[in-house]
Amino acid sequence: MNNVILLTAVPMNTAVFIFDIKKSPCSDRLNELGFTKGTRIVPLHESPGRSAAAYFVKGAVIALRNTDADTIYVSMEESCYD
């Protein structure tokens, strides 16, 4: 469980891997957009009000509000998932 942090804590342009996603009203949406365990994700830039950021996920760029991004836990290393 070492090195697991919230997605919003990741510095821009750093690739990380999704470790877990908390259940929330938008978790179904996140899941179908490709936010699944083990997926590589790269934060790209923040919105002007710093309330959201754009992420590279599975070939697409997705904007996420920070309150939604905070349901996603990531780890720096790619590891084994079931």
Place this chain on the structure above:
Amino acid sequence: MIKKVLLVGNPNTGKSTIFNALTGKHQHTGNWSGKTVGNASGIMKYKNREFEITDLPGIYSLDPISEDEKQAVDCLKSGIAHLIVVVLDATCLERNLILASEITKLCTNVIVCVNLLDEAEKKGISVDIDKLGKMLKTKVIPTKARSGIGIRELKEEIYSYNKKCGCCCCSADCIYRNCVYSDQDIINNKDRKIDRILTSRIFGIPIMLLLLCCILWITIWGANYPSGILSHFFGRIEEFLLIYFEDSNILIRGLLIEGVFRTLSWVVSVMLPPMAIFFPLFTILEDLGYLPRIAFNMDHIFKKANAHSKMILSMCMGLGCNAAGVISTRIIESKKERLIAIITNNFMPCNGRFSSLIMLATVFISGGMLVSVKVALAVTAAILSGVLITFIVSYILSNTVLKGEQSSFVLELPPYRAPQPMAIIRRSIRERIVYVLFRAVAVAAPAGAVIWLLQNVSYNDITLLAYIADFLDPFARLMGLDGYILTAFIIGMPANEIVIPIVLMCYTRSSGLIEFNSLSELGELLRANGWTYITAICTMIFSLNHFPCATSLLTIKKETGSMKWTVASFVIPTGVGIILCIAANCILKLL
């Protein structure tokens, strides 16, 4: 029997573009996810056979979340289709293949179309089409739909499709790793560089405002000349008609020429030019992919109102037409947030009201060289005040009657795409000019007849129009308007673009020919009828904040399925408008 073919796929993969190429129809396309929110069908003719093609809203999976996705999935699962064409975005196959493999596992009658290959090539992504076909166990057609490449092959495949292939048993991830080779730089590519400017902390919002102002300025500056020319043109025709019908019946002369024809010519000469110029400019932004960036830039503001930032997309659509704006709220997942978006959509001035705002501002702003810049600033301020009111009303609604869970914001930022000027011009002519001319005949002409009758049928020597206007006058005065203006707003309910023409009709009753060289000459006419800058400002405020037009109301009724919310959508903007008008009138009079 005619065979049914469905086009499905992730949003923004080019389904509507392919649909148009197959059927020759003009389904709207736009560079953002959620452009299409309802099913559309058309007939494709190929080698003496006909196929019914249906374009569906984009979906990410077979478990729909929002209203538009429900429609698409319902249609897909209803089993009516003989053939399903899954459209994939070649630049984003890693995700697109999830849906494709899900569908190929569920249905046997599938062919896959890998679109946007031109963009993939540019980004350094190559796709092994043969291998993809083998792994998905379906026929795979490569296309570049925008330039028409691969469309013939797709038609041929739809035509000759008969056999069912085996079932795909690989995971999306496995297919992706085997068939797609990518060496794209995700951090420093062109899109990210543009994004770093257009959504930057410092420049993001100023650039947005500047763009809005520029578009308005071009619209205002550009509309002035065609307006003058059209007005002369109609003036000549009216002159000719009046001479030609000199001895004929008063009904022909009055009702048809002074009523119907004159209202028509007002609508076409004053309202049409700004609509015809603004629309293509806005479409350029839409095709570039800028609209989702506006939502991204304004997220922190809308977060404070506890509103969904996708609401901004429906507000942008509302700038073109509020009925379209209301329909586009289907992409908002939560019911409550969608209701807020529907109720507040009317605070965005649609094309018709927008032209009224421009006209009113032009008439009352004088100032030599920079006049069109000042008018552009005034109209920008009007639109921003619309955004502010939307924000306040959303805040109030989301904290009272429509209280709900914490709102979210998940939105795809599409790649920037170069707009196609010719396609935009064709679309603008079809959708603005032809549409407005059609509405002019369908709505403005009858309204002109009604106004003429009200002006000429009298009871006790007072015309009916005067009765109505006198009745409304005290209240209208309190709001800084006059009885005629308020009457025009009420008679203009079928279509917003006829409100100002009706006001002009009321004032030019017996004055014979009305022609003007530029919009500012209209100011003389209005001033002669007692208008001051306060009247103009109050009319602008009421134009921005009043009941939705009849089409929008019907759309709201249909989309919400509730009389209560339709009434709310009528009452809330009207109430806000009345309060603001009275406040503005009192304050400005005191100054």
